[in-house]
Amino acid sequence: MKREIPILITLVFGVFMIVQFFIPHPAVNDIANRLQNWAIIVISFSYVLGSANILRINGELVYRRAPGWPYKLVLVIAFFTMATPGLILGIAEGSWTNDRLFTFTYVPLASTMYASLAFYIASAAFRAFRVRTWQASVLAITALIVMLGRIPVSHFIWQDLPGIVDWIMGVPNAVAQRGILIGAALGAIATGLKVILGIERSYLGRE
Amino acid sequence: MEFFWISIAGLCTVAILSFLYSDNPLYKVAEHFFVGIAAGYVVCAEFYNVFLPNLWRPLTSGSDYWLIIPLILGIALFTRFSDELGWISRWPMSVIIGTYSGLAVIGFASGDMVLQVQASLIPVFEPATISTFSSEPSVLNFLQIFRNPLFTLGLICVLFYFFFSVEHKGGLRHIATTGTTLLMIGFGAGYGYTVMTRIALLFDRFYFLFVEWLKIAA
Numbered sequence: 001m002k003r004e005i006p007i008l009i010t011l012v013f014g015v016f017m018i019v020q021f022f023i024p025h026p027a028v029n030d031i032a033n034r035l036q037n038w039a040i041i042v043i044s045f046s047y048v049l050g051s052a053n054i055l056r057i058n059g060e061l062v063y064r065r066a067p068g069w070p071y072k073l074v075l076v077i078a079f080f081t082m083a084t085p086g087l088i089l090g091i092a093e094g095s096w097t098n099d100r101l102f103t104f105t106y107v108p109l110a111s112t113m114y115a116s117l118a119f120y121i122a123s124a125a126f127r128a129f130r131v132r133t134w135q136a137s138v139l140a141i142t143a144l145i146v147m148l149g150r151i152p153v154s155h156f157i158w159q160d161l162p163g164i165v166d167w168i169m170g171v172p173n174a175v176a177q178r179g180i181l182i183g184a185a186l187g188a189i190a191t192g193l194k195v196i197l198g199i200e201r202s203y204l205g206r207e
Numbered sequence: 208m209e210f211f212w213i214s215i216a217g218l219c220t221v222a223i224l225s226f227l228y229s230d231n232p233l234y235k236v237a238e239h240f241f242v243g244i245a246a247g248y249v250v251c252a253e254f255y256n257v258f259l260p261n262l263w264r265p266l267t268s269g270s271d272y273w274l275i276i277p278l279i280l281g282i283a284l285f286t287r288f289s290d291e292l293g294w295i296s297r298w299p300m301s302v303i304i305g306t307y308s309g310l311a312v313i314g315f316a317s318g319d320m321v322l323q324v325q326a327s328l329i330p331v332f333e334p335a336t337i338s339t340f341s342s343e344p345s346v347l348n349f350l351q352i353f354r355n356p357l358f359t360l361g362l363i364c365v366l367f368y369f370f371f372s373v374e375h376k377g378g379l380r381h382i383a384t385t386g387t388t389l390l391m392i393g394f395g396a397g398y399g400y401t402v403m404t405r406i407a408l409l410f411d412r413f414y415f416l417f418v419e420w421l422k423i424a425a
Contacts, residue, residue: 005301006298017313017315020315036306038280038302043303046284048250050246054242064392071238071239074243074244076243077243078240082208082251090251091255092250097251105219106248108220110245111411117259121405122400138388139391142395151403159301160345163347168392168394173393174358176393178362179365179368184319189316192312
C-alpha cells in the first residue's frame, strides 16, 4: 500500500506518456493529455506546498525568536505583500501587482542578484582555473578569447577576433556541448525507464 | 508616484550590491525580501495560470468531473507535514515522477539524442571551404576548412571520453585526451560567455542606478 501503489501510479502515468508517442490515436492522446493535465495540476499544488513550507519554517523561527528572526519576519511580510494583492488583483500585465510590485521589487532584486554573481564567478574561476595543467590553460585561454571577442570594441583589437569567437562557439564548443547532450540524453532515458519500471525507487524516500 | 517606485527599485539594487563590500544587515533584509516576494509570486502565478483555468473553472462549470482526482491528489501532497500520514504524499509525487519520466524518455530520445546525432552526420570534408580560402585568404576562412573534420572526429573523441567500458590506455588514451581538450574548450567558452552575460546585466543595473534613478549621468 505504501510503496506498491505509488510504483503502480508511476508505471501507469509513465507508460501512457511513452505510448501516446508511438500510438497517435485520438483516444490514446486524449487519455495522455488528461493525465498530463492532472500532473500539471498536482505540480501547481507542490509549488503551494513549497511556499507553505517556507512560511511554516520561518514562522516558527519568528515565533521562537530564534537568532536572525527579524530577517525571517521580513520574508513572511514580503510573502504576504506579494501574495495578497496578487491573489486579489491578479498578476496579469497592467495589474498593480505586476506593473508596480513585481516590476519594481522582484525584477531589480533578481537581476542585481544575477549581475553581482559576475564578480564571484570571476574570483572563483581565478582560484579554480589556476593554470596547473595544459588542459586548464586551454580552458583559461578559450575563456579569455571569448570574453575579449564579446566586448563591443573587439574588432579594434583584431579584425578577425569576433569571427574567431563565433567559430569557437560554433565548432569546438558545439562539439563539446553535443557530446554532453547525447550522453545526458542517454542517461535521462535510462533513468526514466528505471523509474517507470520501478527499479529506481529513491523518490519514494525511506520506508 | 513613479519616483517612489523607482526609488524602491534603486534601494533594492543598492542593498544587493552592498554584499560586494561585506555580508551586512541591509543585504540580508534584501535577500529575505527577495525570497518572500518570489515565493508569493509563485503562488499567484500557479493560481492564475494553472489552478483557475485547468482545475477550478472546468470543475465548477461541470465540464470535467474527473478533475476531482488531481484535486484530491494535490491536497494529499500536504500530508507531507504529518508524520503518520506522510506516506500518502507519495501518491501525488508518483503522478509527477511518472509523467515526467515518460515525457523525459520520449523528449530526450526524439528531441535531443536523435536530432543531435542526425545533425552530426555531415561530410567529413567539404572541398568548397578550400576554394573559399583560396579566393579570400583569412584566418577565419582557414579555420572553416577544419570545421567538418573537427566536428566529426571531435564528437567521436568526446563521446569516447564518456565511454568507460574500455580502459583508456595506449592509443585510446590519446582519443580520450583529445575529447577532454575539446570539453575544456567548451567549458572555457561557456564560462567566458556566462561572465560576459553577467557583466552586461551589471551594466544594466548601473545604468538604472545612475541614469534612471539618480539622474547623475545622461
